[in-house]
Amino acid sequence: MATLLALQGVTHTFRRSGGALVTAVRDVSLEVGESETVALVGESGSGKSTLGRIALGLIRPDAGRVLIAGKNLHDMANRELRRERIAFQPIFQDATASLxxxxxxxxxxxxxxxxxxxxxxxxxxxxxxxxxxxxxxxxxxxxxxxxxxxxxxxxxxxxxxxxxxPRLIIADEPLSGADVSMRGQVLNLLLDIKKERGLAYLMITHDISIARAFADRVAVMKEGQIVEEGPAGVVLSKPREDYTKRLLAAVPQLAY
Amino acid sequence: MSREAPPILRLQDVSLTFRTRAGAVRALNGASLAVHEGEAIGLVGESGSGKSTLARAVLGLNPERSSRIEAGRILIAGRDVTRLSQAEWEGARGHPVAMVFQDPLSFLNPIMRIGRQIAESIERHAPDRRVEERVGELLALVKLPPSLARAxxxxxxxxMRQRALLAVALACEPRLLIADEPTTALDVTTQAEILALLRDLREQLGMAMLLITHDLGIVSSACERLYVIYAGRVLEWGRSQDVFGAPAHPYTVGLFQAARADRDAQGRFATIGGEPPDLGETAKGCPFAPRCPSAMAECIQSMPGVTVVGEAGSHAVRCWLYPPAQDAAATAGHVFGS
Amino acid sequence: MWRRFLTYRAGVLAAAYVLLLVLIGLATPFLPGPDPRQISNEVMQAPSLVHLLGTDELGRDVLSGIIHGIEVSLTVGFAAACAATVIGVVIGAAAGYYGGALDLLVMRIAEMFQVVPSFILAAVIVALSGPGLTRVVAVIALLAWPQVARLMRGEVMRIKGLEFVDAVRCLGVREPVILATEVVPNALAPVLAAGTLIVAQAILLEAALSFLGLSSADLVSWGRMLNSGQRFLYNAWWLSVFPGSAIFLTVLAFNLLGDAIGVALNPRTEA
Known part of the structure; x- marks a missing residue:
């Protein structure tokens, strides 16, 4: 399987409005292969959205490399960057704000x-x-x-x-803005697109059930780092990390 | 549960319209509901279903200028509050019904310390209490350290903000706490903490709760009974175990499937077709009919009455798939009272 | 949008007044009535049926002067506001979008203009460089652009962080194109409101400069009429009151109109 997107040792630090430095992403490496669906799971503040924006080339990381088909996004000239980046398209949480x-x-x-x-x-x-x-x-x-x-x-x-x-769609919480009754429609649409076009997805979500239903591979992010990564079936049913276990346990289950 | 005491909250066929620039919008359309002392009730609906409007109507929080209760009655502990003016509401909020919201920040005063805000709430509702001491108690109750009074x-x-807002609400010593999407803005782990806290508080204080949410997972673990609301109408209600065990209304069925992210043999997710309802059009029939996989001719023509389903007599639905009983009014009374 | 605007009744009245002024201003050369510079023997006449607003110490018709003054006031107001808005939009947009050293430089310059009392600066510049309508317009524009630039910068900074801009960036659109087609159109609304307010400031400033005699002698302007009329305040009130009211009403109208545009273009305010 050819690699579409590779993040290598990516670190990014923000300056908060107060002046304090916050390391949103710390030495993260992650790959997404051709036609693969990877779920990036974590809570707010875990850095998962920042990582998504780095992958889209919207944020330039302080350190590390963002490779599109083997070439570093930030080594490219403007014209080449504009030509190459269209292979990765975003879907944001709030469609209203993205139009x-x-x-x-x-x-x-x-x-x-x-x-x-x-x-x-x-x-x-x-x-x-x-x-x-x-x-x-x-x-x-x-x-x-x-x-x-x-x-x-x-x-x-x-x-x-x-x-x-695009060859990869980076979707940041594409369902949190939608009503429960609309979720199935959007999810099916994303599934159809994947099947018809052989697209890869990087699905950024806090919703374990989406990751469970959708992803081939799952990466769990906490405080800017990926704490656990592996096939979806394994990570979501037999997690190794305490944090993943807690995350899974906190999801309200339908009790009946 | 006792049948003698009036429920702490009862809504009888409440219809409420908003005047907007696009015309009148019927946010509630004959909605009925009852909460008894000590009960934990879930009110489940999607955006635009009227669930928040209903909650705000209970405390007179809908804008007086642009909204109007057209029909029905709202009773708090037997007292009719349907037509209270804003001035009359001023003294009536907080006890016996208090409310917390999805976004605590817009209900907390940004330039006042947390302790002071709790103290003000105490002074308003129980001026004879020793305020300092009581602030400490309330902070302990919501499991915040005493030092946070100065934050x-x-x-x-x-x-922590949601806990602080809870402390402000609890200072009124409510017998019913309405919680409008209290955890929607929070992470799952924080959400679990707040839900556990709400459960503890109810046990400790014997307080009833009306939990408004779109998240069925929360309702199934936190509520004894639930109401499903769609386009301003309550379509189904009953004990959680009955409704979750055997959902009757096609909308409820679809909602449960969507919430579980159910997939069929082809790997496709369960869906509810169509678009959410447009509240501007007042349809005669069932509001869900245009999206309903089982819709029949009757569904478009008129709204069905109440039918009791299941054995226990504590689960009811308004749907033409379940032909109404002869004496619908009596049935409704029976089910609401249970 | 129109409904919100109309609901704001003062704005509608102001808009009607401004429209009337513009029409009269455009029609001035074709209107009957005496030339406002025409000297006659009927000096210092109180308002009457012949001279509706009276005459001045040289027998010139006050109504005619006020009508001809519209042209000067509106020309100065619109020209200065347009110039200030264009300069402010371009500079503010560039500073807000690209940030960094450019932003720092632009904002320091803008601050310099804003801390100097604008009227005194204007008076000094005009006094040194000599009177003339173009100079007055240029001075007012120079003093007013920082307001627009500041506002534009803030809006651009807010909008460039919105997701739709990122989405377009991911389409591979060039940065200057994003700024011009995505960001600026969405940032213009409050700027247009501010531009209308600048018309009012410009009219007032022109009147004030003329009042001090800092405008060319052959121009008929409200400020100038007020300047010559105030000497006779006690025996010929009409020489001060009518030009003064014209200035007052016009400045007020543009202020109300600016507020109304601001309200109308802001989708967050409800009717």
């Missing part, structure tokens, strides 16, 4: 397709919308994000990511 |  409120659906998709030099006609945009279950696509083109429901917005964000024909 | 809200972590 420019002043652009219509058509505008948002056109912008993405154009970057790939693929915006040829309306048909392509409609096809994208329908591939994420927004049917008929033509119905949505004129709308603004705020005129869509929460579930539809998340689908639109996914459609925009797909417009770039 | 400001922003110096606390999310879990």
């Amino acid at each position: 420019n409120p002043r652009r219509t659906v058509r505008d948002l998709l056109r912008q993405a397709l154009r970057q790939r030099g693929a915006d040829r006609n309306e048909h392509m945009r409609i096809e994208l919308l329908e591939s994420v279950g927004l049917r008929p696509g033509s119905l949505y083109l004129e709308r603004y994000p705020h005129e869509l429901s929460g579930g539809q917005r998340q689908r639109l964000a996914i459609a925009r990511a797909l417009a770039m024909k | 400001y809200p922003h110096e606390l972590s999310g879990g």
Whole structure:
């Protein structure tokens, strides 16, 4: 299995507004292979979102390397970085915040397709919308994000990511913004995309049940470090680390 | 449970509308519910279901200008509070019903020390108590160290803030605590601590709790009974073991499957189709009908009455799949009272 | 957005007033009535049916002067506000988006302008360089851009941290394009409100400079009329009261309009 993304010894420190230094990510190494789904599990403040942003090239780490297909993201010239980074697309927790409120659906998709030099006609945009279950696509083109429901917005964000024909989708809590009844729809959509397009996922989540249902491999993050990593079946059923055990025990179970 | 004493909280067919720029929105549509002394009740719903509106209505917290209770009654310990004015509410909040919220920070005064805020709450509700001493007791009760009395809200972590807000609420010596998504903003490990604390407090103080949440896992472990609310209507209610053991309404069934992240033979996740309801349209029928896999002609035409399901007589549903009993009103009374 | 704006009634009144001023200002050359510079024998006449707002010590018609003064006030106000807004938006956006040394430099310069009492500075500059409408506009713009830049910088800093900007960055869009097409359009709303307030400040500053005699003698301006009228405050009140009211009402209208635009463009305020 070819490696798509490799983080090697990544460390990143923030300065808080008070002036105190916080090491959000400490010497983390993680790989995601072709068509593989890796869940990065941890609580808020564990550094998992920061790690996701580092992988997307949105944050430059203080130390360590971020390799896309073997090349360090931060050694690339601007032009090359812009060309290479489109292979990794984000899906954020809050679809509302991830869509420019002043652009219509058509505008948002056109912008993405154009970057790939693929915006040829309306048909392509409609096809994208329908591939994420927004049917008929033509119905949505004129709308603004705020005129869509929460579930539809998340689908639109996914459609925009797909417009770039990515090889890896880095999804940061893609379901916490969605209602319980919409979760199944979004999860199935992500599964379908994976099956149809052979995509890899880095799924950043605090929700163990999502990791359990979705991931091939699980990495557990705590205080900026990966404390346990392995096949999903093993980590989530026979955890070695105390922290993983506590995390699993804290999830409210349906008692009946 | 005693049938003689009135329940600490009863809602009877409450309908509430908000006036918005887009027109009237019916947030509650004939919602009924009862909480008895000492009970732990879950109110389960998704965003827009009306669950928070219901909780706020109990304490008169919905904006007076833009919301109106159109029908029904809200009774706190037998006292009708449906039409209280804002001025009348001022003295009535906190006892016997107090409330904590998802985001404690917006309910704590940012420039006042925690101890002072608890003290103010004590002075308002029990002025004869020895305040200093009582602040210490309350902090101990929510398992915060006494030194935190001198801290400001922003110096606390999310879990500690929720504990501080709990102490402020408990200073009113409530007989019912309404907790509106109290752990949604917290991590799972902190959430587990707060839920354990709530359980201890109820045992120690004999206080009833109405826990409002979208998380079925929390309800199943923390509540004796639950109500499932959708588009302002209570669709199903009963003892947790009965509802979880044999959910009746298709919405409840779908919700449980989604919460368990159930997958079918093809590996696909269970889903509830369609989109959440638009509360602007007042449909005659069941609000879930447009998304319901078992919808029938009746479902679109009218809202079914109450049907008791299961053996124990403590589990009821409003769904045409379960033909209503002859004497629906009596049944409803029976189930709500149980 | 319009509904919020309309709900804000004072804003609507102010907008109607400003619109009326603009129309009169544009139509001034075609309006009947005497030339405001026309000297006549009917000196110091109180308001009457012939001279609705009276005449001054040289027999010039006050109403005519006020109408012709609109042109000067609005030209100075709009030109200065536009210039200040454009300069402020560009500088503020660049400083907020790129940060670092550029930001530091720009903000120190902006502070320098803000700590100097603007009226005194304006008076000194005009007194030294000589009167002239263009100079007055330039001075006002120079004094007002830091307000806009500061506001723009804050908005840009807030918006560049939002997720939709990151999402577009992941599409491989170039940074200057992101700034121009994603960040700036979303940052403009409060800046437009501030720009409207600058119109008011500019009109007031122009009037004040003219009042001190720091404007060219052949211009008809409210400040200038007030300057010559105040000598006769006790025996010819109309020479002070009418130009003064014109200044007062116009400045007030632009302030109200600015507030209303700010409210209307802010989606978080409810009607």
